[in-house]
Amino acid sequence: xxxxxxxxxxxxxxxxxxxxxxxxxxxxxxxxxxxxxxxxxxxxxxxxxxxxxxxxxxxxxxxxxxxxxxxxxxxxxxxxxxxxxxxxxxxxxxxxxxxxxxxxxxxxxxxxxxxxxxxxxxxxxxxxxxxxxxxxxxxxxxxxxxxxxxxxxxxxxxxxxxxxxxxxxxxxxxxxxxxxxxxxxxxxxxxxxxxxxxxxxxxxxxxxxxxxxxxxxxxxxxxxxxxxxxxxxxxxxxxxxxxxxxxxxxxxxxxxxxxxxxxxxxxxxxxxxxxxxxxxxxxxxxxxxxxxxxxxxxxxxxxxxxxxxxxxxxxxxxxxxxxxxxxxxxxxxxxxxxxxxxxxxxxxxxxxxxxxxxxxxxxxxxxxxxxxxxxxxxxxxxxxxxxxxxxxxxxxxxxxxxxxxxxxxxxxxxxxxxxxxxxxxxxxxx
Amino acid sequence: xxxxxxxxxxxxxxxxxxxxxxxxxxxxxxxxxxxxxxxxxxxxxxxxxxxxxxxxxxxxxxxxxxxxxxxxxxxxxxxxxxxxxxxxxxxxxxxxxxxxxxxxxxxxxxxxxxxxxxxxxxxxxxxxxxxxxxxxxxxxxxxxxxxxxxxxxxxxxxxxxxxxxxxxxxxxxxxxxxxxxxxxxxxxxxxxxxxxxxxxxxxxxxxxxxxxxxxxxxxxxxxxxxxxxxxxxxxxxxxxxxxxxxxxxxxxxxxxxxxxxxxxxxxxxxxxxxxxxxxxxxxxxxxxxxxxxxxxxxxxxxxxxxxxxxxxxxxxxxxxxxxxxxxxxxxxxxxxxxxxxxxxxxxxxxxxxxxxxxxxxxxxxxxxxxxxxxxxxxxxxxxxxxxxxxxxxxxxxxxxxxxxxxxxxxxxxxxxxxxxxxxxxxxxxxxxxxxxxxxxxxxxxxxxx
Numbered sequence: 001x002x003x004x005x006x007x008x009x010x011x012x013x014x015x016x017x018x019x020x021x022x023x024x025x026x027x028x029x030x031x032x033x034x035x036x037x038x039x040x041x042x043x044x045x046x047x048x049x050x051x052x053x054x055x056x057x058x059x060x061x062x063x064x065x066x067x068x069x070x071x072x073x074x075x076x077x078x079x080x081x082x083x084x085x086x087x088x089x090x091x092x093x094x095x096x097x098x099x100x101x102x103x104x105x106x107x108x109x110x111x112x113x114x115x116x117x118x119x120x121x122x123x124x125x126x127x128x129x130x131x132x133x134x135x136x137x138x139x140x141x142x143x144x145x146x147x148x149x150x151x152x153x154x155x156x157x158x159x160x161x162x163x164x165x166x167x168x169x170x171x172x173x174x175x176x177x178x179x180x181x182x183x184x185x186x187x188x189x190x191x192x193x194x195x196x197x198x199x200x201x202x203x204x205x206x207x208x209x210x211x212x213x214x215x216x217x218x219x220x221x222x223x224x225x226x227x228x229x230x231x232x233x234x235x236x237x238x239x240x241x242x243x244x245x246x247x248x249x250x251x252x253x254x255x256x257x258x259x260x261x262x263x264x265x266x267x268x269x270x271x272x273x274x275x276x277x278x279x280x281x282x283x284x285x286x287x288x289x290x291x292x293x294x295x296x297x298x299x300x301x302x303x304x305x306x307x308x309x310x311x312x313x314x315x316x317x318x319x320x321x322x323x324x325x326x327x328x329x330x331x332x333x334x335x336x337x338x339x340x341x342x343x344x345x346x347x348x349x350x351x352x353x354x355x356x357x358x359x360x361x362x363x364x365x366x367x368x369x370x371x372x373x374x375x376x377x378x379x380x381x382x383x384x385x386x387x388x389x390x391x392x393x394x395x396x397x398x399x400x401x402x403x404x405x406x407x408x409x410x411x412x413x414x415x416x417x418x419x420x421x422x423x424x425x426x427x428x429x430x
Numbered sequence: 431x432x433x434x435x436x437x438x439x440x441x442x443x444x445x446x447x448x449x450x451x452x453x454x455x456x457x458x459x460x461x462x463x464x465x466x467x468x469x470x471x472x473x474x475x476x477x478x479x480x481x482x483x484x485x486x487x488x489x490x491x492x493x494x495x496x497x498x499x500x501x502x503x504x505x506x507x508x509x510x511x512x513x514x515x516x517x518x519x520x521x522x523x524x525x526x527x528x529x530x531x532x533x534x535x536x537x538x539x540x541x542x543x544x545x546x547x548x549x550x551x552x553x554x555x556x557x558x559x560x561x562x563x564x565x566x567x568x569x570x571x572x573x574x575x576x577x578x579x580x581x582x583x584x585x586x587x588x589x590x591x592x593x594x595x596x597x598x599x600x601x602x603x604x605x606x607x608x609x610x611x612x613x614x615x616x617x618x619x620x621x622x623x624x625x626x627x628x629x630x631x632x633x634x635x636x637x638x639x640x641x642x643x644x645x646x647x648x649x650x651x652x653x654x655x656x657x658x659x660x661x662x663x664x665x666x667x668x669x670x671x672x673x674x675x676x677x678x679x680x681x682x683x684x685x686x687x688x689x690x691x692x693x694x695x696x697x698x699x700x701x702x703x704x705x706x707x708x709x710x711x712x713x714x715x716x717x718x719x720x721x722x723x724x725x726x727x728x729x730x731x732x733x734x735x736x737x738x739x740x741x742x743x744x745x746x747x748x749x750x751x752x753x754x755x756x757x758x759x760x761x762x763x764x765x766x767x768x769x770x771x772x773x774x775x776x777x778x779x780x781x782x783x784x785x786x787x788x789x790x791x792x793x794x795x796x797x798x799x800x801x802x803x804x805x806x807x808x809x810x811x812x813x814x815x816x817x818x819x820x821x822x823x824x825x826x827x828x829x830x831x832x833x834x835x836x837x838x839x840x841x842x843x844x845x846x847x848x849x850x851x852x853x854x855x856x857x858x859x860x861x862x863x864x865x866x867x868x869x870x871x872x873x874x875x876x877x878x879x
Contacts (some may be wrong), residue, residue, distance in 0.1 A: 099716040100600045129715055183859065197859045301542070301746050301866075306437030306835050309542045309828075334715035341753065341808055348809035394808040396756040396766075416714075420726040420762075423694050427734060430698065 020131045020414070022160045026407030029053035031071035032387060033063050034078035040361035040376035042354045050082055052383030055407035060377050075402070077387050083357060084376050085139025085384040085405065086339055087156075087364040089294045090248070090274055093130060093141045093333040094123040094157075108147035113211060115175050116233040117152030119143045123164045125157075129334050131414035134159050136337040137386045137400050139410075140169065142368055144176060144248075149208065151176040153233065154248070156368045158384065160410045170370050172245065174272075175234060179251040179260050180204035205259070212267055243270045246369070248294070252303065254278035261289050272367055276326075277303045280315050283322035292367050293319065293326040297335075298342040310349060316359065317350035327364035328356075344393030356393060383407040433573035434536040437835050440573045446819045448473045450486045451800060454494025457767070459501060459775040459789035464767060470499055472796040475819040479792050492800065492814065500770065500805055501790050502549025502797035502815065503751045504777040506661070506708040507688050507741035509554060509867035510539040510748070511568065511579075516867045517556035518563055522596070522608060523623055525588060526645035527563035529553045533576035539745045539866075540570050544823035546749030547805070547812035549797040550581065552781060554688075555589040556867065557663040560596045560610065560619040562589035564649065565661065567781060569797065570815075572822045585782040587685070588649065590662035592616055592669040593719050600717065617672050624680045627651050659685035659782070661708070665719040667695040674703045686780045688741065691723035694730035706737040706780040711757040728772060729762020739777040745866050756806040766806055795819075 030052055037048035037060070049066030051059030059066055068074055097104035106122040123143050133141070139159055145152035154174040161167035184198045198204075218231035219238040236245030249260045252275045264271035273279070276293045277300075279286060286293070295315060302311045319326050328342045343356040351359075365375025373382045384405050390397030403410050432439030449472040456468040458480065469484040470477060478486075509516050513532040518524035533553065543551070549570055555563035565587040568579040596616060598605040610616045627650035633641040652658035660677075664670050664687045677684040683704045687693060690707040691714065693700060700707060709731070714723035732738045740755055742748035751773045758769035778788025786795050796819035802811040815823035850856055 097715070098718055098721065100594070101718055128721075195859075299746060299750065301539075305538045306839060308832055309438075309545045332716070334713075338712075344808035345750075345753075348807075348811060394756070395753055395760045396804070396806045396808065398760055416724040416726065416761075419694075419722060419724045420730065423697075423730055424733075427698065427730070 020160075020411050022162050023405070023408035023410045026053070026055050026383070026404075026409075028072035029058075029070070030073045030075060030383075030404075030407075031059070031066060031068060032075045032077050032082055033066065033068070034076055035080045035082040035387060037082045037377055038084075038354060038357045039378070040084040040358055041378070042352075042358050044354050048082065050377055050385065052385075052404070052407050055383055057377060057379050057381050057383050057385075060379055075387070080401070081388045081390070081392060082377070083137060083386055083388065083392060084361040085158075085374065085386060085403070086137050086360045087140040087142070087327075087368070087370075087375065088133070088138050088336040088339050088360075089142045089327050089329045089364050089367070090144045090154075091141060091329070091331070091333050091336055092144065092146065093133065093159075093336055094125065094127045094143055095119060095145070096333050097124070097127055097129070099332070107145055109145065109152065110148075112148045113150045113230060114145075114148055114152050115150045115215075115231075116229045117145055118155070118172055119145045119152060120155035120157070120164050120168055120171055123155070123157060123167065125161045125163055125167050128415050130159050131411075132334070132416055133336045134403060134410060135400055135412050135414055135417075136340055136398065137388065137392050137403065138336050138339050139384050139386065139403060139405050140370075140374060141336065142174075142364070144174075146176075146178075149178060149180075149204075150211075151178065153245075156370055158405050160405045160408065169373065170368060172233075172236075173369050174246045174248045175237060176248045176274075177208070177250065179249050179256055180208075182253050182256060205263075209263065212269075216267065237269050238267075245270075246367070247271045248274050250274045252277040252296075254281045258282060258285055261285070261291055265289065277312075277315075279324070279326075280311065280318045283318065283324060286324050287322055291324070292363075293324065294329050294364070294367065295319070295326050297330040298328065298345045299330070299338070313345055313349040316346035316356070320351055320355050320359075325363055325366070326359060327367055328359045340392050340398060341395055344391075344395075347393060353393070436536050436538060437838075438538065438541045438572075438831055443573045444820050444822065446475050447821070448486060448489040449492060449796075449816070449819070449821075450484060450489035451492045451494045451499055451798075452484075454497050454499040454800065456480060456790055457498060457500040457770055457805070458791065459767075459771055460791050468499075469494075470790060470798065472798070472816065472819045475796055477790060477792055477794050477796050477798070480790055494800060496803075497813065498801040498803065498805055498810075499790065500547075500799050500801065501774050501788055501794075502799050502817065503547045503773045504739075504781065504783075504788065505543075505548055505551040505742050505748050505751060505773075506686065506739050506777040506780055507554055507743045508551035508745075508748060509556070509743065510543070510551065510745050511535065511537040512553055512867065516554070517558035519556075519558035522559050522610065522619055523561035523646060524555070524559055524563050525561050525623075525649035527555065528566070529555055529563060530566040530580065533566055533568060533579065535574060535576045535579055539748070541572050541823070542745075543748050544570050544572060544815045544817075545812060547752055547799040547801065547815055548748060549799070549815065549817045550781075550783070550787060551748070552587065552661070554661065557589070557591035557595040560591060560616050561623060561650075562591055564588050564658075567783070569817050570822060571817055571820070581783065586652065586658040587661055587781070588653065588658055590620075590660050590673070592662060592664045592673065593666065594717055595663070613666075613669055613672075616669065617676065620673070620676045623650055624654060624676070627654060654680055654682055656682055661686040661688050661780075663689050665689055665691050665717075665723075667692045670696055671699060674699065674705060678703070689743070690731075691720050691727055693736070694724065694727045695722075697731040697734035697736050700731065701735040706739070706776075707731045708739040708741045708777065708780060710743070711740050711754040712761065725757060725761035728758045729764055732758075732762075732764065732768070737776050737779050738772055739780055740772045741777070743868060752801075752805045752810055752812075753808055756808070759806065766804070769806060 156170040157167040362375040365371040386403035389399035567581040630647040712725035775788040778784035800814040
């Protein structure tokens with residue numbers, strides 16, 4: 001009987017914590033000593049000290065230079081690694097709970113041009129998926145709608161919040177568009193047909209150009225009595241000088257990618273290409289035009305039957321060598337916990353380790369306009385970071401022990417750990 | 431002419447040679463464990479010897495210093511290399527159909543997976559039906575014909591499936607009429623078919639001339655008579671338990687539960703019954719029935735004595751099963767040696783081929799892989815992949831092969847341009863893009879622009 005009570009006492013806290021209460025504000029200053037700090041800038045500091053207070057990083061340097069007396073809590077992280085919180089671009093975390101169940105999907109609205117659709121107000125802070133993502137070091141996410149030609153607006157959130165209001169760190173920062181495809185496929189899933197050219201390609205591209213012309217005219221016109229909500233949403237793309245919104249375009253084919261860039265230049269719009277599977281073919285062009293990319297997951301198949309079998313694995317290195325700014329990503333919302341391994345895999349195919357860390361920290365932060373606050377371990381920035389016992393980019397050694405968002409130590413329990421403990425306890429007492 | 435007639439085909443098919451891999455870290459998967467500075471001799475398609483300071487005159491020597499030598503990865507659940515469809519979804523029992531009739535040896539994914547250290551895969555029927563079709567087991571002998579790829583004298587397997595896919599839960603509003611639409615109905619499909627199979631057996635015995643031969647029933651009888659083995663797509667604990675009971679009632683053992691994402695909840699019962707578990711490492715949240723799926727599933731089943739494998743069910747992931755195995759270290763703290771068996775020895779056991787493959791042991795087939803570093807590391811690359819002592823993938827040759835692909839591509843483009851200039855008839859762009867099958871999603875994979 002005593003044993004059973006003991007097991008219940010051990011298990012119940014885990015089950016309760018699977019509710020993941022958001023952490024309270026940082027009350028005491030903290031100094032993490034002795035770890036290898038991967039700054040996110042492309043540099044690392046061995047035997048480092050990272051200090052933070054009131055949610056902000058106050059010290060970044062070597063352990064011997066840190067004033068331990070100035071910090072209330074010292075975390076000894078000798079032999080461990082510290083990273084900035086990883087940032088997951090382009091995903092539907094919190095918008096979709098169960099992929100196959102329609103009632104749980106809020107990622108795809110009906111209709112073709114929906115720039116006014118906003119993901120942030122449909123974002124569910126209490127998704128059961130989110131705690132499983134945080135446990136692998138992903139602490140921020142870009143919540144992104146899909147579907148149609150212009151899908152809607154994305155926002156960036158931190159992953160330890162009570163509601164979408166305190167989750168958001170950059171609201172409505174991007175407008176998402178899927179560029180028309182050169183080729184479409186025929187048939188249906190049981191009888192797949194062949195691929196053929198999209199005969200409507202030119203028409204569809206022209207429709208986009210016309211739409212943007214109208215949106216631009218609306219942005220530049222005197223305010224009228226009749227508001228066009230869709231064009232209102234797009235105003236931020238057309239500001240003179242610094243834009244308040246980025247146009248993210250989903251496009252993979254090399255020729256189409258170049259057309260998107262030329263279109264954006266002509267309209268003076270800040271554009272980021274998403275997917276960009278053929279980027280390796282046009283690195284010079286992308287570099288000349290200073291285009292940033294959110295690239296498809298490393299864990300995908302080559303785009304063509306005769307393409308190098310490791311093309312997706314080595315694309316990050318090719319882009320890095322060409323000096324192109326890119327962020328790594330992964331597709332399904334529950335897969336965001338595998339974002340670190342997209343980086344790890346690229347390292348195995350030549351990408352420099354610290355550049356790989358940068359591709360999941362500072363690079364996405366810059367792309368999403370949150371680099372003043374997040375994305376690297378630098379004094380003045382938010383203390384959004386985590387400690388891993390081993391190399392977090394390798395599943396063999398990944399073990400996130402502690403994580404902080406804005407200096408608040410977050411609860412790393414999740415449903416999976418709780419179920420593990422529950423059944424481990426069952427078998428242990430049998 | 432290349433073999434196969436596609437990119438990365440061979441102009442001259444590689445042959446069995448004698449190889450001596452020297453001074454590698456060898457993951458034996460046997461009682462010897464992981465051996466450092468060890469040599470492996472391959473001869474006539476078999477592992478001839480494993481030991482230190484081996485010598486073999488006339489052998490091609492490969493320096494394994496700093497590298498790791500393992501047996502080839504075995505994927506228990508694959509849908510590559512199949513022509514024109516994996517689901518005979520018209521009836522809820524299609525035991526008579528055979529994947530072996532539709533194997534496609536030209537699939538580039540075979541080559542891509544060789545580059546990921548995979549040497550054998552079980553090609554499965556999809557999960558549209560409670561009783562699916564007969565599986566095919568192939569070795570990745572790139573360049574061979576479908577018949578030549580089949581694993582000789584292997585036990586026959588058949589695919590069963592439980593849960594949402596067979597209930598057609600996610601097929602849309604037009605699919606609400608085919609029995610079964612609930613898990614309750616699924617059990618009765620098996621009870622009914624096994625009962626009728628025994629009746630058919632009796633009738634055939636009593637009057638073979640007037641009792642019509644039934645290929646579907648023949649297959650079901652093979653299962654009941656323990657001549658064919660079942661691998662069953664399954665998710666929740668209720669249905670897993672159900673099928674084990676059905677099997678026990680009809681006198682056979684359910685060989686493998688595949689996907690088996692709630693296997694951890696009934697691992698003790700699985701071990702008692704004798705069923706194996708071939709799981710995803712960490713997939714979840716894609717359907718209702720996987721809401722309690724946890725990445726610790728493999729480790730928990732393993733702790734209760736279940737033979738656990740990690741599979742792919744996905745052409746992309748199959749290239750990285752070495753990394754998926756590492757997730758058993760990450761989630762559940764398995765030793766590296768035990769985790770590696772999840773993608774080598776354990777699937778071999780589940781497929782009844784562990785007498786021939788699955789470990790680095792003298793006498794077994796030379797299906798081995800030389801890795802650049804610890805195979806469980808995310809940084810690892812397969813450098814050489816052997817099947818039956820034939821070097822089917824060699825990183826050193828890749829550059830030359832890729833150059834050949836580019837040359838051929840350029841030649842074909844030039845030929846087309848010349849033809850066009852010469853006034854020959856043209857047609858709009860067409861492409862029979864290969865289709866990537868899953869049974870977990872019942873959807874097609876990705877296409878390029």
